[in-house]
Amino acid sequence: MGAALLEEFGRGDARAREESWRYSKMALRALAQQEFVAADANAELPETLRTQFDWPATRRRRVVVVNGAVSERYSDLADVGAMVTVGETGGTYAVRIDGKIDEPMQIVYVSIPSAQPSRWQTNTSMVIVNGFVTLIEQHVSLDGAGVLGASRRRIDIGEGARLDLVSLCDLPESMSLYRLLDVHLAAKATLHATHVLLGGRMQRLDMQVELAGEQARLESRGVFALRGRAHADTQLDVRHVARDTTCDILWRGVADQRARGIFHGAITVAEGADGSDAKLSNKNLLLSALAEIDTQPVLEIYADEVKAAHGATVGQIDERALFYLRSRGIPLADARRMMVTAFCREVLDGITDVDLRNRLAGLLVPHVDGASA
Amino acid sequence: MLKIENLHVRVAGKEILKGLSLEVKAGQVHAIMGPNGAGKSTLGNVLAGREGYEVTQGSVVYAGKNLLELEPEERAAAGVFLAFQYPVEIPGVNNTYFLRTALNAQRKHRGEAELDSMQFLKRVREKLAVLHLKDELLHRAVNEGFSGGEKKRNEIFQMALLEPRLAILDETDSGLDIDALKMVADGVNAMRSPDRAFLVVTHYQRLLDYIVPDVVHVLADGRIVETGDASLAPKLEEHGYAWVAERKLAGAA
Numbered sequence A: 001m002g003a004a005l006l007e008e009f010g011r012g013d014a015r016a017r018e019e020s021w022r023y024s025k026m027a028l029r030a031l032a033q034q035e036f037v038a039a040d041a042n043a044e045l046p047e048t049l050r051t052q053f054d055w056p057a058t059r060r061r062r063v064v065v066v067n068g069a070v071s072e073r074y075s076d077l078a079d080v081g082a083m084v085t086v087g088e089t090g091g092t093y094a095v096r097i098d099g100k101i102d103e104p105m106q107i108v109y110v111s112i113p114s115a116q117p118s119r120w121q122t123n124t125s126m127v128i129v130n131g132f133v134t135l136i137e138q139h140v141s142l143d144g145a146g147v148l149g150a151s152r153r154r155i156d157i158g159e160g161a162r163l164d165l166v167s168l169c170d171l172p173e174s175m176s177l178y179r180l181l182d183v184h185l186a187a188k189a190t191l192h193a194t195h196v197l198l199g200g201r202m203q204r205l206d207m208q209v210e211l212a213g214e215q216a217r218l219e220s221r222g223v224f225a226l227r228g229r230a231h232a233d234t235q236l237d238v239r240h241v242a243r244d245t246t247c248d249i250l251w252r253g254v255a256d257q258r259a260r261g262i263f264h265g266a267i268t269v270a271e272g273a274d275g276s277d278a279k280l281s282n283k284n285l286l287l288s289a290l291a292e293i294d295t296q297p298v299l300e301i302y303a304d305e306v307k308a309a310h311g312a313t314v315g316q317i318d319e320r321a322l323f324y325l326r327s328r329g330i331p332l333a334d335a336r337r338m339m340v341t342a343f344c345r346e347v348l349d350g351i352t353d354v355d356l357r358n359r360l361a362g363l364l365v366p367h368v369d370g371a372s373a
Numbered sequence B: 001m002l003k004i005e006n007l008h009v010r011v012a013g014k015e016i017l018k019g020l021s022l023e024v025k026a027g028q029v030h031a032i033m034g035p036n037g038a039g040k041s042t043l044g045n046v047l048a049g050r051e052g053y054e055v056t057q058g059s060v061v062y063a064g065k066n067l068l069e070l071e072p073e074e075r076a077a078a079g080v081f082l083a084f085q086y087p088v089e090i091p092g093v094n095n096t097y098f099l100r101t102a103l104n105a106q107r108k109h110r111g112e113a114e115l116d117s118m119q120f121l122k123r124v125r126e127k128l129a130v131l132h133l134k135d136e137l138l139h140r141a142v143n144e145g146f147s148g149g150e151k152k153r154n155e156i157f158q159m160a161l162l163e164p165r166l167a168i169l170d171e172t173d174s175g176l177d178i179d180a181l182k183m184v185a186d187g188v189n190a191m192r193s194p195d196r197a198f199l200v201v202t203h204y205q206r207l208l209d210y211i212v213p214d215v216v217h218v219l220a221d222g223r224i225v226e227t228g229d230a231s232l233a234p235k236l237e238e239h240g241y242a243w244v245a246e247r248k249l250a251g252a253a
C-alpha cells in the first residue's frame, strides 16, 4: 500500500519518485497503513467550518468544493458569471476565466471527516485567457477520523494575463493533503503565488511552473509554520523555457516541537532561455531540538546571459535579539512570538490587499506560539 | 538602590569579573571607566540578566531584591535599563510596535494601566523631540538601517520612554560626533532625579564633560581599582589607565 500511494502521488520514473519523496516516505508509509473509505461529497457543511472562509467580500465570487466535489449548494458565482465558467469533463473540472476581475475570487476546499478515515481527490484544469484575477484558495477541515485529500490542478495563464494566487492551507493534525499545481505561462504572463502551509499530519505541495513564453514571470512566496508532529513537504520545480523569463522565489519555514519541514526548490534554465533571471531565497528557523527542516536549492543552467542567485539557510532564533527584547520588558514567550511572526511575515509583504494580508498574518500567530523551547 | 558585593563572573569558562563591589544610591550618577576588555560590558550584561554569564560568587541587591534571581523582563519591569554598547537589529519587528509592547508589558507587570495608541504616541513625540530623532525611524524595523549614531540615540530615546529607575549606559558615547553626544547628554540630564540612578560606562572622559558624575570608578581587570569624584576623570585622561595600575602597585607595596 505504501508503494501504491507513492505510485499515485509520485511523478517521473521510479528513481525520481524515490528521490522526491525521500523525506516524506515514512509519513506516506504510515498513511498507507490505514484503510480509507470514499469521502462523502454530499456531507453537511458544519457551521464552524463555514465561519473559517465565509468572508462577506467574496460571497458572490466563490466556489466551494466539498470532499473533492464542487458543491452547487454552497458555491455562488453571481458577481462574475459573465467571466467565469465552470464545467466538468471526464472527472476533471474545467474553469475558464476571461476578463479582468477587480475583486478577489475565492475557492474553498472543505474536508469533512467521516466516522472512519476517508479520502477524496479532485482534478481541475483552469485557463486564464486574459485579464487579471486574484484567487484566494483555502483548505479547511476539522479534526476527526482523518482525511486524505488529493488535488491536482493545471493552470494555463494566457499571453499578458496575470494570476495572483493566495493559497492558505491550515490543516488539523489528522488531515493529510497532496497537492499538485502545474502552471504554464505564455508570453508576458505573470503568476504571483503566496502559499501558507500550517499544520497537518502530512501535507505535500508539488508546484511545477513552466515559463513557456518570453518575458513570463513567476513570483513565488511561501511559508510553512509547523508544530506538534506536523509534516510539510514543498517541492518547487521551475522551468525557464523561453527567453527573458523571470522567477523570484522567497520562502520561509519554521518548525517547533517535533515538526518536520522540507523545502526543495529546483530551477532549470533550459537551453535557449537566454537572458533569464532566477532568484531563490529560502530561510528557516528551528525552534526546538527535536524539530527538523531540510532545504535543498537546485539550480541548473543551460542558457547564456542568465542572472541567477540562490541561498538557503536553517538557523535558530537570534539569542541577542531575544535578549534585547526581553531587556526592554517583553516576556520571553512574547519576544519569541514577535520574532518568529516577523520572520514569517516577510513573505506576505507582496500581498497588496491589506485586509487579506493582516488576516493571513493573524492566522500565523497560533502556529508560532512562543511558549515552547 | 544598587549594591554589588564581591561579584565574580565567568564567561565561557573564563573569570572576567573578579570581586567587584559597588554601591549606587538613588539620585546619583556613577561613571565607570576602564580600558578595553576590563569587564565593563560584562557588568552591564550581568545586571540586565543576559544568559551565559555565570555568577560564581558575590551578590547584587537592587531595590531590596536579589537582582540575580530575576528574569531579564522582570528586571526591566522593576526599572533596570541597559543601553547596549551594540544595539541589535531586529528585522521585521516594527519599532513603534516594539516600543509600545515593551512599555505596556512593563506597565502590566507593575499593575499599571496599559497606554492606548493615542497616549503612547503623545509620549513618543515628546521624547523624540529631546533627542532630535526623526519620526521616520519609528516606522522602520528595530534598529534596522539606523546609522551608528541613530542607534545610540535610539537607546537613549528608549530610556526616556521607559523611564527606568536604574539606567546603565554602556559606551553610549563611542562613535558619536559632538552634536549627537550633546543630545545624549541632554537626554540623560533631563532625566536626572532624586529617585533615579545612572551607571555611565565610558572609555573616554569626553561624555563626562556633559554628564557630570557624582562618583567615578576605574574598572581594570575585573575589579574597581580606584574611586573618586568627578575630578578623577580628567586625571585619567591625562595620565592614561597605566597610571592607575602603577598607583595601585605603589599603594600595595
Ligand SMILES: Nc1ncnc2c1ncn2[C@@H]1O[C@H](COP(=O)(O)OP(=O)(O)O)[C@@H](O)[C@H]1O
Pocket (backbone or CB within 6 Å): B011, B012, B016, B034, B035, B036, B037, B038, B039, B040, B041, B042, B043, B052
Ligand atoms: N561571550 C563572551 N565569550 C568569551 N569571552 C567574552 C565574552 N564576552 C566578553 N568576553 C571577554 O571578557 C573580557 C571583558 O569583556 P567586556 O566586558 O566586553 O569588556 P569591556 O566592555 O570592558 O571592553 C574580554 O576579555 C572579552 O574578550
Ligand SMILES: [Mg+2]
Pocket (backbone or CB within 6 Å): B040, B041, B042, B085, B170, B171
Ligand atoms: Mg564594552
